[in-house]
Amino acid sequence: MVAILGGGLGGLSTAYYLLKNNVNNNNNLRLLLLEATNYCGGWIKSIRTKDYIFEQGPRTIRPKGITGLNTLNMMQDLGLSEHLAPISADHPAAKNRMIYVNQNLHVLPSNLKGVFQKNLPFSKPLIYALFNDIKQPHKELQDDSIYNFVERRFGKEIADYAIAPMICGICAGDAKEISVKFLMKTLFEWEQNHGGVVKGMMRSLFKSKSGEELQLSDLAKKSQEEKWNVYTIKGGLETFPVTLCEFLKQNEVDVNLNTRIEEIEFVDSGTVLLKNSTGETLKANHVYSSIPAYSLANLVQKQHPELSKYLNKIPFVTVGIVNLYFAADKLVSPAFGFLVPPIENSPILGVVFDSCCMPDQNGTVLTVMLGGRWFKEKFGDDATEKKLFDIAMQEIKKILNIKENPSVYNVSILNKCIPQYVIGHYERVEKIRQYIQNNNLPISLVGSSYDGVGINDVVYSAKTQIKGDCIYK
Template sequence: MAAILGGGLGGLSTGYYLLKNNISNNNNLKLFLLEATDYCGGWIKSIKTKDYIFEQGPRTIRPRGAIGLNTLNMLQDLGLSEHIAAIKPDHPAARNRMIYVNNTLYSLPSSLKGVFQKNEPFSKPLIYAAFNDLKQPQKELKDDSIYNFVERRFGKEIADYAISPMICGICAGDAKEISVKFLMKTLFEYEQNYGGVIKGVVKSMLKGKNEESLELSELAKRAQEEKWSIYTIKGGLETFPAAMKQYLKDNNVDLYLNTKVEEIDFVDSSMVRLKKTNGESMTATHIYSSVPSHILSKLVIKQHPQLSELLSEIPFVTVGIVNLYFASDKPLIEPAFGFLVPPIENSPILGVVFDSCCIPDQKGTVLTVMLGGRWFNEKFGADVTKERLYEIAMKEIKSILKIQDKVAAFNVSILNKCIPQYVIGHYDRVNRIREYIQNKNLPISLVGSSYDGVGINDVIYSAKTQVERDVTK
């Protein structure tokens, strides 16, 4: 009997892939899932009305690469193909992405032609960044921050105005702390192996691509053929984990909601006891932990303080989310995905997503303001109220987008410690965590955003690869 700890996307995906393996191999492995709250889906939560959808967490998914196509395979298998809303390259949400610098919104180049043109706030055409890389010497490093790497290879402006805001948008983090391997592992390896990024790109092209083979569903093939930029799910992204939860229930996985675990007791290499806060216990032959590493750290501290310490060293950040709905029939914004604010601007907000452009079936204008992240406590303090975050968000919206209309509806969420930060040395730390588990022969596997990537695709793929790895042992 296997236990899954956590009913977020990682836990649900683990259950999905364990079931798939059971079915394909005619196994009779019994599964149960424990979730501390009354909801399965983690940070993916949608508030839906007849006029608007407020996404309190992720809202879109990228279809690129093996991990992106893998998610599309799952979506088709769950019967959600007809619910997909694709955004293709000619859509404003794909073409128009902005940054806010010096009290002005600037559009980032979205075509090859734009790379050869001067686009403010950059002082030179972006092609000059490639020349900078060619003339820079090699610097041998084991790891580096993504900011340092980009500044060294492509210049300070690219680091400040392109990469830093992008890191804010992806993980609400500081590019000066986040490992280059988080987003640019291949480019970093080009520098280390070939002396530069451009040199590495050329040599890899000469070698030819070595992509992972993946059998594609019709939905994944369509995404490739139509070159989707991003996509979402009609009716809210919450539809996705809801379908996964139903799949688990339909296949006799026992779901225990509102069930908190306070300690994990590893009896031996084939038995683990989960001690619940109500004094009861449950046993399993193996456990898949999808809960955040800082939570798992507390559950194993009695038996394995060294493992607990390693887990606790992965930092997390808190993000404020303010969803806004303006009922006006006239458009209040130019069609675009939204804008991000570089940390160098010292703004209280990370950026704004134009949901009424990205998400279908929205009336009026729908915006989501993201606040805090790496700088949450610094800017707002630990005891900031939702009312205060709403006031700050509205002030910035009025100032930047010049919107004076009255808000028809809003929602404020404070997502406490919601995104792990892959700071310099993260991947070595994760390797040490997994080596400890292997050396001690502990019956536990780790999945989820704490370890192998923070995006939806990453979390799903993490579950898939971990299940496959365990099956082949």
């Protein structure tokens, strides 16, 4: 038996790919998925009514690259093709992405023409950033923060007004702490190997492409032909994990909710004992852990304190989410929303204009994101939902000039919800996996703690981990 810890998207995807591997290799492997709560889907949660959808976690998915296309392949296999709602490259939600600087909203350039024009808050056209990269001397490093890297290669304004708010939007983190390998590994390697990003880019043009070839589904091909920018699911993104969970149950994966594991004991290379909160012990041949690194650290601490210490070194942040529904239409201009650079010292990270980027929304629907890396600093240890709501409304009224109060709202405090890939993260993860290998432990790690925080990353992490585990090939 193979046990999967966690019923979030990482655990569900792991079960999905193990199931596919079972079928393809004519195996008869029993799969047991264990989820501590009464819900599968992790941080993906949708509140649905006839007038609006409140997304408490992610709301859109990018279709680009091998990881994005891989997710679309899964979507088609699950029968979700007709339920997807794409946003094309010419949609306002794709073209109009803003930042809030010096008490004003500024639209970031979204095409090549904009790169050659001066756009506030930047003092020069963005093309000048490339000249800055060309003249910078080489600096040899093992890793760096994404902020330092961008400031060094492209200038402080790009780091402050483009990269820092983008990191807030992706992982609610501080660009001065996040590893450059998190989003710009290729650019960093160009700098280290060729002395600069532009030099590395020019040399890469003459190299043949390599890497995994992915067989594309009709849905994945359609996304390329129609130039999708992002997409969501009609009725809420929660439809994805719910459908995936039902698919697993229909294919005899044993899904156990309200089953909290409190300790893991490794007996030998093919036996592991899982002790749950009721005193029952489950026996498995192998475990896939998709739960947060800090949760796994608690489970292995007794038998493997060194492994526990490594796992606890992956930090997480808490995010406040305030969903707002206004009955009036068009209270905001057509756009995806805006982010706030950390140098503005704002209590909010940004605002998503859901009624523009999601279908089936009446009135005006907004989502305010608060805290992240700065949650405790801004709100203290006793943050309440009322406090977050009051701050969100104060900022909304000031920035968007909305006078009225929402007809409906929802506040969620997502405690330790997003891992932070701080400098040295990938070396840290390698050390964790090396410890597991050296000690011949029957456990594999998947999920957002290790190989990427986005939906596509989590799905692809499960696929590649299972592919790499030769005992299940």
